[in-house]
Amino acid sequence: MPYSDEQLLGKLNGLDETQESIVGASKWVLSYYRDADKIANCWKDFVLKSSTNTRRKLLSIYLANDVIQQAKHKRIGQFSDSFGKIMPQVMGKVYPELPQDLGKKVKRVVDIWKQRQVFSDSVLKDVLVRLKSRKPVEKSDFGRVPELKPINEILQRLVGCQAGISSTRTRFDSSVNAMDPSSVVYMENYKTVVKIGQAAKDALSKAIEQREMAIQEFKKLQDFQSEQLAQDLDMIQEIDSVLASKDPTSQTPADVGETLALPTYEASDSDDDSDSDHGGTKRSRDEEGDPEDSKKIKTVALGLEESEETEVEPSPAEVAANASVTVTSSIQDLLSKLAN
Known part of the structure; x- marks a missing residue:
């Protein structure tokens, strides 16, 4: 040959x-x-x-x-x-x-x-x-990684199986090619070829078993790596969140807006009563104005009947008018007495 x-x-x-x-x-x-x-x-x-x-x-x-x-x-x-x-x-x-x-x-x-x-x-x-x-x-450190050790062992067994497969398949092919149907020992040769073919099938069955085990181990490794990946992504988000909260460029000063705040409205006790009885509105208090303007005044809301007498501080014009009326009344009383 x-x-x-x-x-x-x-x-x-x-x-x-x-x-x-x-x-x-x-x-x-x-x-x-x-x-x-x-x-x-x-x-x-x-x-x-x-x-x-x-x-x-x-x-x-x-x-x-x-x-x-x-x-x-x-x-x-x-x-x-x-x-x-x-x-x-x-x-x-x-x-x-x-x-x-x-x-x-x-x-x-x-x-x-x-x-x-x-x-x-x-x-x-x-x-x-x-x-x-x-x-x-x-x-290589391939076999030293714990997660890869089972896979490494399976792959090593597969290498051994492959050698047996190649050897028995070569023997099988050679035996089949050597068979002569016209030979008187054809039946005996056929039985021998069947045995060789069975040996090749046995070697292939071992390899198939190892490959199925390898596939299962790879799936486990894939699931494990997927879990680790999700954890790593979560940790990245946590780190970004912490960094964002500590970023000085994004901090808001504590006193921002205080200088622009509206004045605080305060009401006296009488204001509270007036609000509850008559529906009156609270007046604002100017903190930087004239002290005289800061006096509290009792008042009744417009358009409502007075439920009780209220005292209003007289204006300067009203004081002058009242004084004139008082002088006129005293002169009339004196003239009346002289006539009698």
């Missing part, structure tokens, strides 16, 4: 942390030594692809390591040459993206290459320079 990039990608996606998985894929790659350049370039594109997660990139580097070392042991020089052309570029881009724990594992692989001289001196020197010039990123 001729080599194809699709087959290699299936192998890369189906890798797991076991030695058996790495060695099995390595044997398959070594069988296509005539296509070493194609394999190296397809491997490079897969590792550098942004959608490939860091764990999958590390496993791909493990595979390349096994292929290169096995090829050197078996004196197949094509792989050392083909991977040597692209390895400095790949390490220069992948290594800085890895968390520190994964970066240490990659650094250990490079140290083994240096010890066993799996690449030429120039390639090894270039790879080491790339690693020294760019350090791996600090480990």
